[in-house]
Amino acid sequence: MSLPYPLRQLPSLDPLKGFVAAARHLSFTRAAEELCLSQSAVSRQVQTLEAQLGVALFQRSTRALHLTPEGERLFRCASDALDRLGAAVADLAASRRRPKVTVSASIGVAALWLVPRLSAFQARYPEVGVRVSADNRNVDLEAEDVDVALRYTTPGAAPAGSRRLFGERLAPVASPAVAVALPDGPRLSAANLPHLTLLAFEDGRDHPWLRWDGWQGELGGAPSAARGLLQFNHYDQCLYAAQAGQGVALGRLPLIADALADGRLQALLPPRPTPGERGFYLLRGRHSQRPEVDAFADWLVGQGSGAEAGMTE
Structure with a gap:
């Protein structure tokens, strides 16, 4: 693998710009107009570049300007490089001007609830980045x-000025394939516990x-009576494992409403x-x-109202 060409040995940008402009127009006068310089300034830039490279880049006459073979070779490369540099600069400038909102949420809430809904916000506000x-x-x-941040807390502990998005209810959930195979029917019971992870x-x-320690009554026995136990430190991983048929998880209904609705x-x-x-609240930064x-923020509150309504249906 070849090493990068030393940057200190590359020509300066201004002489390259002057050369590319002159090569595009085959005219120092029109190149000067494009660069908002004098004709003599562009001519000096090209002369500086030729001196640095040790080759003539133009054939000059009183009526016309022509590229030498060396000039044509440099023009093809330099013109492409400056075009790509210009496109990158334009993209950066556009992204700086684009309004942007930064939202913080836990990993599970972001993956299961927030991210799947962002396309709706983008469709409504395409000019706003998130x-x-x-x-x-x-x-x-x-x-x-x-x-803005999504916080999980009780009404009494909700930060001042926060807005409620939705509450929460829980239910054990599994994939339909796991549920239908349970010997005591598709439910959590003492008879089914030895068949469940x-x-x-x-x-x-x-x-x-x-x-699961808090669900012994619903389990019909201690969690240790289950066939197996898989632990996850991110909630979305736990739910993805349930969807993959690996066992039964405690489903937070607002976060898994889509998965329940589509089966x-x-x-x-x-x-x-x-x-x-407990529920989820929207908190805004002071600045x-x-x-x-x-x-x-208003869109998120509207999405939260929909989640709240879905739990009562």
Whole structure:
């Protein structure tokens, strides 16, 4: 593999620009007009480049300007390189001007609920870019340049100024293939427990209602009586394993509504609420008072109302 050509040995950009402009127009006068320079300035740039390279790039006459073979070779390469550089600069400038909203959510919520809905926001607001920052910690909105964040908490502990998106209910869920094969019917029971692998979400936080230990009554026995146990530290992995037929998971209904509706997952028991009426809230940064953030926040609240309504149907 050849090494990159040393940057210090490359010609400066201004002489290259002058040469490419002159080669495109075959005229120092028109090249000067394009670059907003004088004709003599462009001529000096080309002379500087020729001196550095040690070759003539143009055949000059009183009436015409022609590229030498060396000039034609350099023009093909330099023109393409400057075109690509110009396109990159234009893209960067456009992205800097494009309104953007940064939203923070836990990895599971981002994967299961937020990301699948973003195409609807983009269809409605194509001029607004969205950056998803998925993280299981509660980020500092001001320090980390985050506009809005989704937080999971109780009404009493919800941050001041936050807006409720939707509540939460839980139910054991499995793929239809797993459910139909259970000997005691498609439900969670003591008879079915030895035939099931429990899929557990364990991220080191104190959420006992999201662990199987708190469901012994519904299980009809201790979790240890199950055929097996698989643990995941990200909730979306736990649910993807359930969809793949690897066992039964505790489904957070607002996050898996689409999977239940299209038959990827099936509830094995009636749902029950989480303690303390926990739910998801939208929190905005103090310095995120921009029209695009207003639009995104209102859209998210509307999406949350739809999720809330879906749990009551």
